[in-house]
Amino acid sequence: MDMHTKLTPHFTLNELIRSSTASELSIDNTPPQSVLSNLLLLCTHILEPVREHFGRPVRINSGYRSLALNTAIHGSKTSQHMSGQAVDFEIDGIANYDLAVWISENLSFDQLILENYVSGGDPNSGWVHCSLLDDVDRNRMQTLTIHGKNKQIGLIK
Numbered sequence: 001m002d003m004h005t006k007l008t009p010h011f012t013l014n015e016l017i018r019s020s021t022a023s024e025l026s027i028d029n030t031p032p033q034s035v036l037s038n039l040l041l042l043c044t045h046i047l048e049p050v051r052e053h054f055g056r057p058v059r060i061n062s063g064y065r066s067l068a069l070n071t072a073i074h075g076s077k078t079s080q081h082m083s084g085q086a087v088d089f090e091i092d093g094i095a096n097y098d099l100a101v102w103i104s105e106n107l108s109f110d111q112l113i114l115e116n117y118v119s120g121g122d123p124n125s126g127w128v129h130c131s132l133l134d135d136v137d138r139n140r141m142q143t144l145t146i147h148g149k150n151k152q153i154g155l156i157k
């Protein structure tokens, strides 16, 4: 599997699977085939439209997580990252709140979470988590704002 393979014009497979924790702990984060098709869906329906709209590079913090990696970072046991159906990202110079709002108004998704964004603070604080199901009719279009252990419905500035 060539890590430099482009899944879509602006996103490589490597960007969706790399992890500093996996490297440090020598965890194999190579995705199975079923995950690849989900990552491709995320690139096509979420990441490319975001790249196109904002016209700037999208920085991917975390895409696919193998069970071992998800366990190592104490991720949720039901994390959609483990099936390649979720991605965490941000864009330098764009407030994560604005990024999340644009997605909520323009794209289809399962769950969209504004995570650890500090209103009135650093606009680049936090990140956006977005998931997408392969069965598009089942997407919940659910928006949440999460700060540490505090979870609220909707996107809250």
Ligand SMILES: [Zn+2]
Binding pocket: 062, 081, 086, 087, 088, 129, 130
């Ligand atoms: Zn996430």
